[in-house]
Amino acid sequence: xxxxxxxxxxxxxxxxxxxxxxxxxxxxPEMAGTLKCYRKRPVTVATIIVTDPASALLAxxxxxECGFLDxxxxxxxxxxxxxxxxxxxxxxxxxxxxxxxxxxFYPCDCxxxxxxxxxx
Numbered sequence: 001x002x003x004x005x006x007x008x009x010x011x012x013x014x015x016x017x018x019x020x021x022x023x024x025x026x027x028x029p030e031m032a033g034t035l036k037c038y039r040k041r042p043v044t045v046a047t048i049i050v051t052d053p054a055s056a057l058l059a060x061x062x063x064x065e066c067g068f069l070d071x072x073x074x075x076x077x078x079x080x081x082x083x084x085x086x087x088x089x090x091x092x093x094x095x096x097x098x099x100x101x102x103x104x105f106y107p108c109d110c111x112x113x114x115x116x117x118x119x120x
Contacts, residue, residue, distance in 0.1 A: 047097060047113075048096070050096070051078070052077075052078050070083030071105070080097075089106065089107050091109075
């Protein structure tokens with residue numbers, strides 16, 4: 001279980017429930033303490049909906065053609081492990097495989113995809 005943060009000092013250091021002191025280094029310090037709302041830029045992405053072993057093979061061929069090899073088909077159902085920018089992700093079918101704006105691949109839950117993307 002994760003060690004919960006129980007207090008944050010003025011200097012940004014934190015104390016966890018186990019008494020450990022933690023200090024975060026912000027990648028962009030000028031944004032510290034700023035709460036803003038953002039809208040995602042409209043970008044077009046390429047996708048394959050993986051619903052079965054045959055579509056998983058098509059997705060694998062697509063990734064290989066793009067020079068991306070950090071993936072594996074896990075079983076006969078079409079489930080896959082995909083190395084993403086955030087680490088390895090395992091997804092069972094159905095899922096949407098997306099090629100992002102910098103050529104990366106990542107799986108997305110079908111419901112989340114439907115709620116956030118539209119066909120062009």
